[in-house]
Every structure is written in C-alpha cells, then in structure tokens.
Amino acid sequence: MIRHFLNTQDLSRAELDAVLDEAARLKQSPLGRDLEGRTIALLFFNPSMRTRTSFEIGAWQLGAHAVVLAPGKDAWGIEFEPNAIMDGDAEEHVAEVAQVLSRYCDLIGVRAFPKFRDWAYDREDKVLQAFAQHSRVPVINLETITHPCQELAHALTLREKFGRDLRGKKYLLTWTWHPKPLNTAVANSALTIATRLGMDVTLLCPNPDYLLDPRYIDIGKHNADESGGSFRVTHDIEDGYRGADVVYAKSWGALPYFGAWEGEAPMRAMLKHFIVDEEKMALTNNGLFSHCLPLRRNIKATDGVMDAPYCVAVDEAENRLHVQKAVMKQLIQWQSGAQA
Structure with a gap:
C-alpha cells in the first residue's frame, strides 16, 4: 500500500514526532545522499515561492533531482473528472499523467488551490485526491485545502x-x-x-x-x-x-x-x-x-x-526546507519497504 503525505492526520503521533525529530537532525546536517538517484515531480497549478524553492533545494541537498511543472502553462492542461468527455481545454486526463509521472519519478508533489466558486466542490480536494488515486508512487500535498x-x-x-x-x-x-x-x-x-x-x-x-x-x-x-x-x-x-x-x-x-x-x-x-x-x-x-x-x-x-x-x-519559512526533506526521506523509506 502506498503511503502518501496528504494531511498530517494520516500520520500516527509517533510518526509525526519521528518526522519532526528527523527534520531537526537534518537542520544540523543538511547535506546527504539519502535520496541519491531519486526524482520528484513538483506540479504547481498555483504560484509558489517558498514551496518551490525549498523543495527544489531540499531534493538537491539529499542527492535527488526535482522537475517543476505548471500544467496549463508549460505542460498540457489536465482533466480531473472521471468519465469526462474531454471536448474542452484539457489535453490529457490525470489517470495518464499520474501513471506516466510514476514511471519517471519516485515522488509527486501537487499544489492546487480551491477555485473559490463553490466550497462544496472545493472541499472534495479533487485534484490532490485524483493524483493519489492514480499515482503509483507517494504523493505530497504542496497546499490544496490544507497545507x-x-x-x-x-x-x-x-x-x-x-x-x-x-x-x-x-x-x-x-x-x-x-x-x-x-x-x-x-x-x-x-x-x-x-x-x-x-x-x-x-x-x-x-x-x-x-x-x-x-x-x-x-x-x-x-x-x-x-x-x-x-x-x-x-x-x-x-x-x-x-x-x-x-x-x-x-x-x-x-x-x-x-x-x-x-x-x-x-x-x-x-x-x-x-x-x-x-x-x-x-x-x-x-x-x-x-x-x-x-x-x-x-x-x-x-x-x-x-x-x-x-x-x-x-x-x-526556513523550517519548510528541513521538514520537507524529512517527509521525502520517510516516504521513500516506506515505499522501499512496501516494495521489498
């Protein structure tokens, strides 16, 4: 079973404390090879300064490579509704996007804000949930309706x-x-x-x-x-x-x-x-x-x-860098254990 990082409520208290402890350790020793050869895709449907910077730097500090994508701008627009007749602007469906990125990458990060038109719709967090459903690697919430x-x-x-x-x-x-x-x-x-x-x-x-x-x-x-x-x-x-x-x-x-x-x-x-x-x-x-x-x-x-x-x-803001490195490490460890 794939362990995603969508909300902190998904972590046990022991797991939460362990991630924070590891973040504190990484703050003292920031460089390592824990994620050498790994790749994370960072999908930004909305602007970012701290999140993008800290994830890119954090991945590099642990030996990984980050690929940043802005769907609808420098990548194809994506459809998220199941069974959609795709005669609108979207060029591909999340089902294929998530699976293809899973073949390329070890982690996928997603930032997708609400549309601010209908809270009943926005609270379903459809973009993040769709990536988690179709991905074959861990998905990280880069901010949707929680952060x-x-x-x-x-x-x-x-x-x-x-x-x-x-x-x-x-x-x-x-x-x-x-x-x-x-x-x-x-x-x-x-x-x-x-x-x-x-x-x-x-x-x-x-x-x-x-x-x-x-x-x-x-x-x-x-x-x-x-x-x-x-x-x-x-x-x-x-x-x-x-x-x-x-x-x-x-x-x-x-x-x-x-x-x-x-x-x-x-x-x-x-x-x-x-x-x-x-x-x-x-x-x-x-x-x-x-x-x-x-x-x-x-x-x-x-x-x-x-x-x-x-x-x-x-x-x-600085601590974003350290906790995200701890999250990436933990997800890779869980994924490696699940595949063993």
Whole structure:
C-alpha cells in the first residue's frame, strides 16, 4: 500500500514526532545522499515561492533531482473528472499523467488551490485526491485545502522555541484582514496541528460566517480531546489575545460567500481592525507571532510586529526546507519497504 503525505492526520503521533525529530537532525546536517538517484515531480497549478524553492533545494541537498511543472502553462492542461468527455481545454486526463509521472519519478508533489466558486466542490480536494488515486508512487500535498508541510514547519518552530512538550501553551489562531478572500488551507492546518500537539487553542474570527469548515472544527475538537489540550472559538479580539503564548495569523474567505464574493466585500471592508498590531500583542504572555508568508505588511500585520524579536515567521519559512526533506526521506523509506 502506498503511503502518501496528504494531511498530517494520516500520520500516527509517533510518526509525526519521528518526522519532526528527523527534520531537526537534518537542520544540523543538511547535506546527504539519502535520496541519491531519486526524482520528484513538483506540479504547481498555483504560484509558489517558498514551496518551490525549498523543495527544489531540499531534493538537491539529499542527492535527488526535482522537475517543476505548471500544467496549463508549460505542460498540457489536465482533466480531473472521471468519465469526462474531454471536448474542452484539457489535453490529457490525470489517470495518464499520474501513471506516466510514476514511471519517471519516485515522488509527486501537487499544489492546487480551491477555485473559490463553490466550497462544496472545493472541499472534495479533487485534484490532490485524483493524483493519489492514480499515482503509483507517494504523493505530497504542496497546499490544496490544507497545507501539511506548513504545519510541520510551524510545529518544528514551536518546538525550537518552547521545547518538545507544547501541552498547556495558549495558542491563538486569528483571522486577519486582507483585501481579497483567501484560501482556508493554512488556517485548517494550523488548527489541526496545534490541537494535535496538546495546546489550548483559541480560534478568533470576526463572526460565525468566518468559521472554518465543520470538518476541521471537528478535527480540532477530536485532537484536543486526544491530546489533553482544549479548543474554543471566540469573536472577541481582547479575549482571544489575552495571555496567548503563540499568535498565528491568517486571512481567509467566508465559506458561505464562495462564488458570491461581492456579498462578502462590504462585511470584509469593516474588519480592518483585525490587523495584528503591537497593542494586541501586548495583551499576550510575551507571545510569539508567526505567519505562513507571504504577508502584506500593514494589512495583515504591522511593521512593528513583523520586525519584532517575537516574530518567528522567517524561522518557520526556513523550517519548510528541513521538514520537507524529512517527509521525502520517510516516504521513500516506506515505499522501499512496501516494495521489498
């Protein structure tokens, strides 16, 4: 059976800890030949800076070769619906694409954001799931409706700052303003990993329209029960920030307005006060601040927050490199064991 890396929930807690431990080791000894002769195909249906760079460099540092493709731009457009009559723009079906890449490559990475027209459709994560279905090698989620590589980098960063045991730390996941509705992936992932690690997690969002999908709310509750942490929701800014050890910020679109963003716009325009600023950070317990990046300064967070010593966003971005190397190594080890 092929082990993919689609979500961190697919890993046992022991496997999760092992990947983070290996990432910490690779951070100290970055060069090796663990993946010598291996190849990873990286398919980007959406733009990337950190993900593409860190995967290409990480593969090289371990002796592998990365091939980057942008379907519909420098590669043929792909159809994902089963039984489709392909009389549109797509030139080939994912069934063939995934199988051919499986013959060429040892790993396949996929980044494919939601279409932002219908959340009921987007939440099915059809592009990623189709590659996982048809691939004969492990598939890595490079961000779709979750961002598990970012989760691991975030977790490694918190471990570095607080130690391995994060239980009891007060963690705030806060919505922050942005002029455009954005993907919920990082927020879904932050909620998933923070509750998995036993922290006392608060989700702060402006109103119930900005709640995350019930799937991830339920995962948060389940993880908190299993890990001994807690999870709650608040719409009160001061209540959310007060006493927090970690503030993690992300903007996302209100799910009820997917496909009808003109209806969300007036509500969003009234929410600029959700910016992360020094006044809000002063309410925390000398808390750390982080963000997945990219971040619009003085829109999502002020210059004062981004330039403060408590901002660890760049540390987290660096850790993408190390955790992804650990993921690639682990997937190859699992695949080699399955084929033995």
